[in-house]
Amino acid sequence: MVRKIFVGLALLLVALYATAWLRSLRPEWLLSMYLPSLERLPGFARRDTPSNVKLSEEQVAVLSHLDSVESKLAEEEVPTVKAADTLAPPVVPKIPDGIPCVGLEYDTTQATPLKNFYEQLYTGKAARKQVRILHFGDSQIEGDRITSYLRSRLQKEFGGGGIGLVSVAPSMHSFGGVSLSSSKGWEVRSLMPATARKRGERYGIVGNVCRFLEKRAVDSLGNVFEGSLSIKKDLRAGRGARFTHCRIFARNDSGAFRVTMFRGEVPIAEVRGGSSSMVRDIAFSLEDGLEQFRLQFTSQNPVSVYGISLETPTGVQVDNIPLRGSSGTDFTAMDSTTLIEMASYLEPSLLLLQFGVNVVPGKVEGYGFYAAGLIKQINYLKRIFPGVPMILVGVSDMGEKDGEFFRSYGNIPDVQRAQKRAARQTGIAYWDCRRAMGGENSIVAWVQADPPLATADYVHFTPRGARYVGEMLYASLMSDYTAFVQGRK
Incomplete structure (x- = not known):
């Protein structure tokens, strides 16, 4: 009996200490916490909400449309876009009927913030040079999700090929038919994590820096360090x-x-x-028909x-850059000199910033600090990429247990308002992902769909759900572009 009382008191003290520690945390510290899978929590048993929340007929129609589009995108040849002495008529993609088109939000009394892009x-830059989009995001885009579908769609319309930027040691080793394998x-x-x-x-x-530290026999140049990366494409x-x-x-300081x-x-x-x-920007042209090759790095120092x-010199490039655990407030931790040097090589035309799922679980009374944090980061990126338009992709819908069942987090509208405020005050566009869902x-409804569009953690999209989001984002972007072209004529 005494033992049980002692254990109970000990547990109570631990709980009180943990509560005091959590209350001592500054709200912004919560922004880089990782989301555990709910099914991994002790005693968790999945119970879907017994409600009339279902996919709309419109959404079901879109999903059937996606299946046919995806197969066509894989089968079609990459268009060869030739530059002409005079500009050809601008490509204005046809947006498929029935796709939910949630418009981009920005100050309509001013010129569109995406005008440069x-x-x-419109002027056919993709025929002569690259038109590059950097897609930054949290774990919602990890593994080339959303990005890959957006990339395929844009490359189909405006030319281009390849998956763009990847880490030498990526967390995922397969992207769009390309397999990567790094040496030990x-x-x-x-x-990340912060x-x-x-x-x-x-x-x-x-979001990282890689160094090869494997030592080898000294060669005639005095090189002692070696690393390699094997690349195979289907x-x-x-x-x-x-x-x-x-x-x-790469940078080699000595x-x-x-x-x-x-x-x-x-x-x-x-x-x-x-x-x-x-x-440095070190470039290799690939031989025709080369499906597999290896890059070997050797140096005197790491x-x-x-x-x-992995790209083409013309057409659209869309880079997938996941920052797992980030809330979109970590760009200032990147080295500004390195970013500026890489920006001069890449010359991006558009930045997509997709964050929010790491903010929602850390419930606080107000999200003014989050809006301020985003404003700081967006202004930092504007200094790194002057004149480059941006779109802030809003947080997606997320679920938590409410008694026996799952429902949306009640604080998501507050997080959305903080994101919209940041977009409005910095003059960039905003796209409401939750509304599109x-x-x-x-x-x-996305978790209960058959096949599912979201995973059982009620946060992340399945590959099928990610393609759906990519299609809706593409439709919204091209709808806005079409309005721009029509207003320009």
């Missing part, structure tokens, strides 16, 4: 695998280094360089690699 599409010995320092961030590290655009997979160039972004491209065990291209305090890009409790 739309002008590049790579050290990866990531921006608790493991290294002070003074020069993080780049993809040409049947669609546009993502149809890249013609490989670019490497000593010589070398990057060699191999077909099997045969070297087919090589670039050598000396030390430099600046990020080289910092900020990512590679169907609004309150739509996450329940």
